[in-house]
Amino acid sequence: MKTRNRILRWLAACALCAACGAQAKGIEKTVDYSVGDQPYRGYIYYDSAGPKKRPVVLMVPNWMGTSEANRRQARQIAGRDYVVFLADMYGRDQQPANPDAAGKLVGQLYGNRLLLRTRVKAAKEQAQAAVKRLKLPANAERIAAIGFCFGGSTVLELARTGEELDAVVSFHGNPSLDAPAPSQPPKTRILVLHGDSDPYVPVAQINAFLDEMRTAKADWQMVRFGGAVHSFTDPDANQPGKAMYDAKSARRAFAMMRDFLADSFAGR
Template sequence: MNRWIAGLISWMTATYSATAFAAVVERPFDYPVGAQTHRGYFLYDDTVRTTRPLLIVVPNWLGATAANRKQAGEIAGSDYVVFVADMYGKDRLPADAGAAGKAVGALYADRPLLRERIRAAQAAALGEVRRAGLPADPGRVAAIGFCFGGATVLELARTGADIAAVVSFHGNLSLPGTPDNAPIRTRILALHGDADPYVPAEQVDAFQAEMREAKADWQLVRFGGAVHSFTDPDARQPGQAMYDAKVARRAFAMMRDFLAEAFGG
């Protein structure tokens, strides 16, 4: 093998490695919600020079944990700039599932506060994108969420948020009470496990009736046999909350196709 060929192979290997394993950077960002400070995280591939859509990501009830930020970075890849919203407050992540249940229950019982926090996260993320010159396009914004986060982004849609799309993964589809909702202005994709014990048939029916009445642009996908948390690799409660690699793969593919259409191709 001559030097030219050896050099070409070496260059190609290095180039492929740099592309395949390019690091997604994580950038903490503190922002106010009322008198309280919240800490979100931007995640994006800083080797990509073009601007990308901005995804507001609301994690499951444990909040912006290392595991949930890792998943957000995988979603970001080279396609999106992701902002992981903080729904609890800086240094207030729930210590365990019991604490998370109490925190989420309090927010579900105070939907105005829930809505205030997700709207503040959206506004803060857009403001920081413009201020810091981050590689996100403020004209292409969507919100996605997981479990509690899925319910939260649906609440964002109910506020009349003018964003391109909302995607809920195994989230609560309807919440107690009947607060005043603004006209829904965004596309909605709800990805639901048909065997999810935490989102019963009555809630699914209520969501569909609500969407029809609102004349929203909506889709509900029901994955047969899937339970709660089907995208969470750490979910290991058979019959209740369980990771399903096949369903997760299909769900993320649907999300990307839905967002591509929402962002204009």
């Protein structure tokens, strides 16, 4: 009888877990907005079964913009922990069809840091406004920004505007840009995750970033992954010696991001 009761309780627990899992649902919402007279479209991701007041993560994707692969990544990062807002840095009808087109768009923004900052600040504002307008399960005042490659550079530029953020995480982004632009001391914690063998980021850029952070007395960390090149978290990257997925480094980098965000959000 005791054994039978234990089995019945176990089956009931399994049924409850299955029911909870069935109720969980990954949500995608689009957010159309304007910067100046140009239309933009961001994407929101969250799981319906997560906490009611989870943090917001502004995600700036790599140079391919709001592509299907980058939307899928945003959904995965959101999980049950965050509401993720995937930023549009180019314009609703300007998403690049190939790397050549992406390179031209990125080059224009790298050459105009003030425009780059205007667009990413607009995305942050839209993310916070959407939480309130759409009554999303999040706290709009708890917000971090993460970015990949071009997106990593972009969220560091957001930090340089002095915007109020809980944390900024850059994955294999250029940590300093050449075009001049006035900067303020960052008011946020910064984590830079960098492939030590990245051929696209000169040592001079690394040193410039280190000098900048030290001078600003910022709360920052940089982790360099031995042997990793550019785009080491991107499963589609396959240019040996240049841009290449590295499963071990990617796994460690995402774990570091989650620990960093959890610690940054803990006091809010």
